[in-house]
Amino acid sequence: xIYQQLHDGDLPVRLTAATSIHKLLHNDECAESLKPALxxxxxxxxxxxxxxxxxxxxxxxxxxxxxxxxDIGPFALDLSRELVSAYTRLSQTNAxxxxxxxxxxxxxxxxxxxxxxxxx
Numbered sequence: 001x002i003y004q005q006l007h008d009g010d011l012p013v014r015l016t017a018a019t020s021i022h023k024l025l026h027n028d029e030c031a032e033s034l035k036p037a038l039x040x041x042x043x044x045x046x047x048x049x050x051x052x053x054x055x056x057x058x059x060x061x062x063x064x065x066x067x068x069x070x071d072i073g074p075f076a077l078d079l080s081r082e083l084v085s086a087y088t089r090l091s092q093t094n095a096x097x098x099x100x101x102x103x104x105x106x107x108x109x110x111x112x113x114x115x116x117x118x119x120x
Contacts (some may be wrong), residue, residue, distance in 0.1 A: 003037060006044045011051060018048055021058045022063035031067065034091055042075055046082045053090060053101050057106030065112055070120035076120045083109045083116075 002024060003056070005017035006079035020039070024030040032040065045061045049052075062104035065072055072079070 003034060003041070004039065009017065010053045011048075014044070014048060015054065018045060020062045021055075022060045022067070025067040027065065033069065035068065038064075038071055039075060041098065042079055046079070046086075049082075049086050049105075053093065053105050054106035055101055055108055058086075058105045058112060062108060062112045062115055065115045065119065069115070072116060080116055083099050083113050086115050087113075 002017045003016070005013055006021070008014050008017070010032075024034065041064065042061075043078050045057065045064070048057060087106050090102045090106035090109065
């Protein structure tokens with residue numbers, strides 16, 4: 001299961017799982033099986049965001065937040081804090097060093113915070 005690969009020791013495996021897991025949310029059965037692990041999934045995304053600057057990772061997190069908008073309330077404050085922290089770090093990164101990936105990820109953080117606010 002993709003969820004189990006979020007705990008893999010190799011960053012590329014975790015990144016692939018994280019950027020793919022949101023695609024499972026289009027299937028109601030898969031989404032329901034992931035719902036009990038929502039807190040863990042959100043923590044994994046936030047941890048990975050400190051390890052790698054990836055617009056695709058932030059976009060996947062946005063999708064997870066959007067899909068579970070009814071359940072995101074208990075995590076909204078901590079999630080928003082972490083996203084603001086990530087935004088601050090990413091916006092201070094030199095865009096020339098990473099082909100603008102950090103800037104795109106920073107914009108994604110703002111969008112994710114907006115989705116959190118909309119959900120609560």
